[in-house]
Amino acid sequence: MTTDRSPAYLISLVQELRKLPNETEWLEFKHNNDDPQEIGEYLSALANSAALFGKAHAYLVWGIENGTHAVIGTSFSPLTAKVGNEALENWLLRLLSPKIHFRFYPLEMDGYPLVLLEIGRAFRHPVQFQSNEFIRVGSYKKKLKGFPEKERDLWRIFDQTPFEALIAAENMTSDDVIRLLDYPAYFELLGRPLPDNKSGILEAMVADDLLRRSDAGKWNITNLGAMLLAKKLGDFRVLRRKAVRVIAYKGNSRTETIREQEGTRGYANGFEGLIGFINGLIPTNEIIEQALRRAVPMYPELAIRELVANALLHQDFFITGAGPMIEIFNDRMEVRNPGVPLVKTERFLDSPPRSRNEALASFMRRIGVCEERGSGVDKIVFQTEYFQLPAPVFEVSGDNTVAVLFAHRPLAKMDKADRIRACYLHACLRYVNRDYMTNTTLRERFGIEPGNKSMASRYIREAVEAEVIKLYDEDSAMKLRKYVPFWA
Numbered sequence: 087m088t089t090d091r092s093p094a095y096l097i098s099l100v101q102e103l104r105k106l107p108n109e110t111e112w113l114e115f116k117h118n119n120d121d122p123q124e125i126g127e128y129l130s131a132l133a134n135s136a137a138l139f140g141k142a143h144a145y146l147v148w149g150i151e152n153g154t155h156a157v158i159g160t161s162f163s164p165l166t167a168k169v170g171n172e173a174l175e176n177w178l179l180r181l182l183s184p185k186i187h188f189r190f191y192p193l194e195m196d197g198y199p200l201v202l203l204e205i206g207r208a209f210r211h212p213v214q215f216q217s218n219e220f221i222r223v224g225s226y227k228k229k230l231k232g233f234p235e236k237e238r239d240l241w242r243i244f245d246q247t248p249f250e251a252l253i254a255a256e257n258m259t260s261d262d263v264i265r266l267l268d269y270p271a272y273f274e275l276l277g278r279p280l281p282d283n284k285s286g287i288l289e290a291m292v293a294d295d296l297l298r299r300s301d302a303g304k305w306n307i308t309n310l311g312a313m314l315l316a317k318k319l320g321d322f323r324v325l326r327r328k329a330v331r332v333i334a335y336k337g338n339s340r341t342e343t344i345r346e347q348e349g350t351r352g353y354a355n356g357f358e359g360l361i362g363f364i365n366g367l368i369p370t371n372e373i374i375e376q377a378l379r380r381a382v383p384m385y386p387e388l389a390i391r392e393l394v395a396n397a398l399l400h401q402d403f404f405i406t407g408a409g410p411m412i413e414i415f416n417d418r419m420e421v422r423n424p425g426v427p428l429v430k431t432e433r434f435l436d437s438p439p440r441s442r443n444e445a446l447a448s449f450m451r452r453i454g455v456c457e458e459r460g461s462g463v464d465k466i467v468f469q470t471e472y473f474q475l476p477a478p479v480f481e482v483s484g485d486n487t488v489a490v491l492f493a494h495r496p497l498a499k500m501d502k503a504d505r506i507r508a509c510y511l512h513a514c515l516r517y518v519n520r521d522y523m524t525n526t527t528l529r530e531r532f533g534i535e536p537g538n539k540s541m542a543s544r545y546i547r548e549a550v551e552a553e554v555i556k557l558y559d560e561d562s563a564m565k566l567r568k569y570v571p572f573w574a
Contacts (some may be wrong), residue, residue, distance in 0.1 A: 096193045096202055099257070103145060104155040111135040111222040112144040115152045120162040122169045126178050129205055129213070131220035131227045133186050136207035138221070138240050142253030142306065143207065149200035159198030164190035183214045185406060187324055206324065209252060210244055210404045212237070249403040250310035250445040251295070254322045258305045260284055263297065266307065266322075267315045271355035272296075275453040295445060309403070310445050314354040328409040330360060330398070334367040338417050353398050353446070357455050361391055367414050369493070384493050385419060389469040389478075392462040393489050395455050397423035399447045405485060419491045427487050431480040432554075433573065434463045435514040464518065466491075467511045474533050476500060477508035497532050502548060508532070509549035514571045522558055522568035 103113055112135050114128060125146075132144035149160035167174035179185060187206035192199065212219040212230060219230035221240075230237050255266065263269075269287050273280045281287050288305065291297045296311030312322045320326045330349040336342040345367065349356055369384050397410040402425025413420045429437040441447040463480075466489075470478055476492035500508075512531050513523040528534075529542045546569060549555045558568040 091191055091204075093193060096191050097195055099145075100147060100150070100193070100195060100200065100202060103147060104150060104157075106155075109152065109225040111139055111224070112141045114146045114222075114225070115150040115155065116146065116148045116160070116162075117151065117158060118148070118161050120148075120164075120167060122167075122174060122177060125174075125203075126181055126215040127218075127220050127227060129178060129182060129186070129188060129203075130215040130218070131222050132205050133188075133208045133213040134220065134230065134240060135222040136205065137209065137243055137247075138236065141207060142256045144205040146203040146205065147200065148203075149195075149198055157196050157198050157200070160201055161199075162201050163192070164201055164203075165192065178215075181216050183217070184210070186213055207252070208240075208244075209247070209249070212240055248443065248445065250308065250313070250443055252309045253298075253306045254309045254312035254325060255307040256304075257300050258307060260288060260305065263288060263291075263305050263307060266317060267291070267296070267311060268317050268352065268355040269315070272315055275354055294449065310449070312352065313446060314352045314449055316352040317355075318350050319352065320350065327407055328401075328403065330394075330409065331411045332360075332364060332367065332414070333411070334414040336416075338415050340413075354450065354453060354455070357395075357398075357450075361387070361394065364390060364394070364412060364414070368419065369416060385475070385491050386469040386473055389466045389491060390419070391455075392466050393419075393421045393491065395450065396462055396489070397421045397487075399450060400427065400442050400487065401425050402442065402485075408486075417493045417495075421489045421491075422483075422486050424486055426482055426485055431482060431487075432510075434480050435467060435511065436518050436571070436573075464515060467515050471512065471515070471531050474531075476504050477511045479507065497534070505545050506549050506552045506554060509545055510554040510571065513549075513555045513569055517570050517574055522570060523555065524568055 106113065109115060112132055114132065128146055132146060136142070136144040148162045149158060150156070151158050164174055169177040175190065178188075186208065189204050191202040191204065193202060194200065220227055221230040221233060221236055222228070223233065223236075230240075255262075258266070264284065264287070269291070270280060272291065278290075281290065288297060291311060292299070295308060296315065298306045298308060300306045307322075309325065312319070312325055313328065316322060316325070319329045331346070332349070333346045334344045336344050347363070349360055351359065365383060365387060394412065397412075401410055401423040405424040408424040410421070410423045413422070425442065427434070428442060466478055470476070470491070474494070476495050478492070479488075479490040481488050495504075508531065509523070509528065512528060516523045516527060525539055525542045525546065528546060529536065529539070532542070532545070534542055546555070550557070550569075554572055555569045556572055556574075558570050562568065
């Protein structure tokens with residue numbers, strides 16, 4: 087949903103709700119009932135019912151007579167209401183699990199004060215209030231456990247509905263859509279001519295599931311459309327924390343920040359600008375070529391592009407209050423995204439592609455930002471080997487996935503863990519290309535002179551003892567030994 091609701095929009099919405107013949111599973115009218123416990127249970131019931139009936143939001147309206155839907159006004163004031171010494175809204179949010187989006191809107195209609203409570207639909211699992219799950223049965227609020235068939239249907243919906251298919255903003259006019267989404271970038275990125283009328287623009291975006299027609303004949307912007315093409319992600323409340331944060335630090339710690347910026351645009355229309363901004367913050371190294379000095383980036387741009395694209399595409403959007411983050415230090419760059427990966431980090435390089443957000447990945451592939459062949463990590467490892475950088479790190483930290491690129495470091499300054507990780511990823515890269523790691527290939531990877539075979543042999547022995555690689559053929563002669571990853 088968008089962050090701002092104009093008075094005109096709120097009045098129009100209440101008028102549409104009043105036209106319904108009766109209360110529904112996702113709509114409740116009240117007069118003055120302001121019991122906090124009752125409101126909390128309705129939050130659970132209406133959010134769950136909205137998911138069950140395919141609605142982006144559910145509504146609770148104070149000041150409307152239930153039977154006639156006449157405007158009668160209300161004395162309920164959510165902005166001043168308290169439970170003990172705690173504000174009502176904070177009290178409700180604290181007792182809800184998970185923390186869904188809801189908002190009270192005071193408004194005036196026909197001279198009467200009304201209150202509209204807009205409730206985001208449940209996602210991933212049923213919404214609980216004080217550890218109890220509720221549902222609407224007709225116009226009645228009931229505990230979900232008493233209706234197992236509805237509970238089964240609800241879980242089936244959660245399993246089948248990806249985040250991209252949910253609604254970011256509903257009942258938008260065509261002008262609203264044009265204002266919120268960067269439609270010229272959509273056609274430019276796909277290499278298609280811009281239609282000469284508004285209808286052609288909207289229908290093209292409907293075909294790509296970026297838009298849907300609403301029940302009221304207007305437009306719903308999907309999460310997919312908003313994530314890809316938002317002119318400003320902050321316009322969509324459920325997505326504003328999904329903007330990418332880029333932070334550059336002084337030195338190698340987080341104690342002093344040089345610059346911090348949060349992205350504003352969608353992932354598709356803002357990707358090239360994001361990469362350019364990151365490259366502008368990355369330290370450079372000076373090299374001398376034929377008596378001329380030339381500054382080169384500390385990290386290969388292709389590796390940066392792949393890491394950032396992976397963080398955007400593989401994040402878990404259902405984790406609220408967190409988004410992708412890129413942190414730049416003097417000696418490394420860390421790329422973090424919410425969500426535990428679908429495969430083990432040590433198998434990133436060889437695993438078949440599994441997109442957590444398939445529609446998002448498909449569109450980004452179509453515009454050339456990423457591939458769905460699972461070759462992104464291969465490219466990152468290849469680039470670090472080609473430029474003889476320390477091997478990257480892929481790890482899980484809490485409920486986040488973290489990838490780290492390291493600045494150039496001479497082999498003599500790499501520790502044992504660095505060498506073992508490099509040996510392992512080198513063996514993986516060779517294996518997925520239907521080849522093997524040998525003493526010769528490892529010397530090339532580390533830039534070791536041919537006369538120092540014993541040094542490469544020692545590094546191979548360290549990796550074998552760490553059980554990350556193994557000998558391919560136990561009976562092979564010493565000079566012909568080949569090595570593969572432990573899982574091969």
